[in-house]
Amino acid sequence: MFLEEREGHPPARIVETPSGMLNAIGLQGIGVHRFVAEKLPQLRDRGAVVIANICGSTIDEYADIARILDAADGVGAIELNISCPNIKKGGMMFGCSLQGTHDVVSAVRRVTQLPLIPKLTPNVTDVAAFAVAAQDAGSDAVSLVNTFLAMAIDVETRHPKLSNIVGGLSGPAIRPIAVRMVHECRQAVDLPIIGMGGIMTAEDALEFIIAGASAVQVGTANFVDPFIWGKLTTGLTDYLQRHDLSNVAELVGTLDAGKGDTMWTSS
Structure with missing residues (x-):
């Protein structure tokens, strides 16, 4: 959510792709003030654990939202969507700059003691370096990956299928890349990692x-x-039973890579 209400992009905003989905919603939302007044009480009454995902066009906006959420009753953690364009730096995404990543996390860290979870963009050459920048700035965890920049074209009209021209690709098509990025970050930081990208089973x-x-x-x-x-939790429980494990935590980072590594050179 942003500080103020946001309409988002006009249709078309979602396009199905082979093994995935393109979206360009434009971060539509009611803004932090209405969220705290209208949505948060409902979530709190139902016993939900609330992890608020926040966005900003400036570092100050991130800090202002975090300050409001810190004072609210019922927010358990803040996830920082740093894939937003920095209007003071020519529109470059905060999360595509190591300094921008560090600056956003540091600014939010100064105004709240709530757990901070920067959501890392995959649209960089070395995602592990960004996990390190987030850790150095005071993050409590990192989540990855956000969507991959992509586009689709209607060849009959020669128009983009999305009104925004480009959007974010998610779904099973990105999963092997996301898994690789999680593995790389695991080698680089001691922070807990929340992994995502195309999970279906x-x-x-x-x-x-x-x-x-x-x-x-x-x-x-x-x-x-x-x-x-429900299907995921059933499947995970069955796996634990079959492998004589008591908790998913016993599996975290247990990859047996042998003598291999993640370095790869194109032929």
Whole structure:
């Protein structure tokens, strides 16, 4: 959410792709003030654990939102969407700059003691370096990956299928890349990692966990199956029983890579 209400982009905002989905919602939302007044009490009354995802066009906006959420009753943690353009730096995404990542996290850290979880963009050459920058700035965890910049074209009209031209690619198509990035971050930081990107089955979630994620998020799969979470938890429980394990935490970062590494050179 932003500080103020936001309409987002006009339609079309979602396009189905092979093994995935493109979206360009434009971060539509009611803003932090209405969220605290209208939504948070409902979530609190239902016993929900609230992790508020916040956005900003400036570092000050991130800090202002965090300050409001810190004072509210019922927020458990703040996830920082640092894939927002920095209007003071020519529109470059905060999360595509090591300094921008560090500056946003540091600014928010100064105004709240709530757990901070920067959501890292995959649209960089070395995501692990950004995890390190987030850790150095005071993060409590990192979540990754956000969507990949992509586009789709209607070849008959020669128009982009999204009104915003470009959008974020999610779904199973990105999962192997996301798993690799989680593994790289696991090698670089001591922070808990929340992994995401194309999880559709318990086996998919287990890939992220074994690669180094302490928890997972599921997005696109909810569009396909609103009951996906029950199936995931059932599948994870069955795996634990079959492998004589008592807790998913026993699996975190247990990848046996042998003598291999993640360095790869194109032929």
